[in-house]
Amino acid sequence: MIEVERLSKSYGAFRAVSDVSFHVERGEVVGFLGPNGAGKSTTLRMLAGFLGPSSGRIRIGGHDIGEEPLLAREKLGYMPETSPLYPEMRVREYLAFRAELKRVPRGARARAVERAAEEARVDDMADVLVRHLSKGYRQRVGLADALLGDPPVLILDEPTAGLDPNQIREVRELVRRRGKDHAILISTHILSEVEATCSRALVVARGKLVASGTIEELREMRRASGLRIVVRGEAARALGIVRALPEVAEATVDAGRTQAPETAELLVEYQRAEGGAEVAERVVAALVGAGLGVREVVPRAASLEQVFSELTRGDEEAAEVQA
Ligand SMILES: Nc1ncnc2c1ncn2[C@@H]1O[C@H](COP(=O)(O)OP(=O)(O)OP(=O)(O)O)[C@@H](O)[C@H]1O
Numbered sequence: 382m383i384e385v386e387r388l389s390k391s392y393g394a395f396r397a398v399s400d401v402s403f404h405v406e407r408g409e410v411v412g413f414l415g416p417n418g419a420g421k422s423t424t425l426r427m428l429a430g431f432l433g434p435s436s437g438r439i440r441i442g443g444h445d446i447g448e449e450p451l452l453a454r455e456k457l458g459y460m461p462e463t464s465p466l467y468p469e470m471r472v473r474e475y476l477a478f479r480a481e482l483k484r485v486p487r488g489a490r491a492r493a494v495e496r497a498a499e500e501a502r503v504d505d506m507a508d509v510l511v512r513h514l515s516k517g518y519r520q521r522v523g524l525a526d527a528l529l530g531d532p533p534v535l536i537l538d539e540p541t542a543g544l545d546p547n548q549i550r551e552v553r554e555l556v557r558r559r560g561k562d563h564a565i566l567i568s569t570h571i572l573s574e575v576e577a578t579c580s581r582a583l584v585v586a587r588g589k590l591v592a593s594g595t596i597e598e599l600r601e602m603r604r605a606s607g608l609r610i611v612v613r614g615e616a617a618r619a620l621g622i623v624r625a626l627p628e629v630a631e632a633t634v635d636a637g638r639t640q641a642p643e644t645a646e647l648l649v650e651y652q653r654a655e656g657g658a659e660v661a662e663r664v665v666a667a668l669v670g671a672g673l674g675v676r677e678v679v680p681r682a683a684s685l686e687q688v689f690s691e692l693t694r695g696d697e698e699a700a701e702v703q704a
Pocket of ligand 1: 392395415416418419421422423424570
């Protein structure tokens with residue numbers, strides 16, 4: 382339902398999102414997880430059609446957001462980090478206005494508003510002016526807005542930020558319920574948020590997708606380590622030599638990177654996280670021993686480790702807030 386291919390966005394010379402690709406299918410709740418400034422909001426705004434990509438493709442429910450923006454946007458409900466609400470409108474009025482903008486048929490509008498307000502638990506405030514709402518209620522009016530007309534794709538930017546523990550629980554329940562027959566992408570910088578609602582996560586850091594998988598897979602990945610190595614010589618031969626080492630679990634060629642002619646970049650994963658430095662030495666020795674040149678050797682797990690330590694800090698903050 383959500384298809385993203387090689388998506389990039391630059392603000393001037395700064396690359397906020399770099400070559401990001403992923404899919405989200407119906408029946409999945411996927412966490413878009415990364416520390417502050419990783420490029421999450423920028424990506425979600427592009428998915429929602431509010432920001433043009435510098436390059437890459439986005440399809441929502443089969444429609445390209447650049448070529449068929451109306452059809453694509455009809456398929457999705459988007460909750461931005463801060464919803465642009467009209468302070469002088471009552472909640473019901475505001476949602477009815479939004480339903481009209483979203484082309485929910487006139488006859489179905491009142492029912493759609495009622496349903497979304499109930500699901501987002503703002504129905505008890507339906508006749509209150511938006512400017513009188515607490516932060517948590519405003520946040521959930523934004524959520525009700527995203528649910529209007531029951532689009533099959535939901536894109537939610539930090540949907541539980543600013544909510545109290547009860548509200549967080551309710552929103553998580555809603556996401557789990559809707560996730561059964563919708564495609565949902567949720568951005569968050571808190572690991573426990575993903576654990577609570579998501580079937581898998583995409584981990585972003587400094588604009589790049591650095592890992593993806595279930596939480597268990599990501600934890601496993603964090604423990605494993607490896608290296609990135611630039612080799613001068615035939616890639617297939619280098620791969621064969623590296624894969625033959627018993628300490629190596631997997632080796633692949635990173636074709637996405639442009640290298641000087643006759644060189645290849647290999648991504649090597651170790652069997653075990655311990656003793657990484659010794660394994661690196663053995664990898665280099667095996668390649669050099671076979672007459673291949675080694676241009677560059679960089680340990681790999683560090684970046685994911687760093688991302689997780691930042692995400693775990695987010696967990697501690699959340700625990701403090703909820704305590
Ligand atoms: N309009 C803009 N002009 C220039 N730089 C921007 C703009 N919007 C965002 N950025 C930069 O792009 C990077 C990614 O920002 P983004 O808001 O997408 O991150 P994020 O992962 O959503 O972070 P947060 O969790 O803090 O919202 C940041 O370094 C930010 O400063």
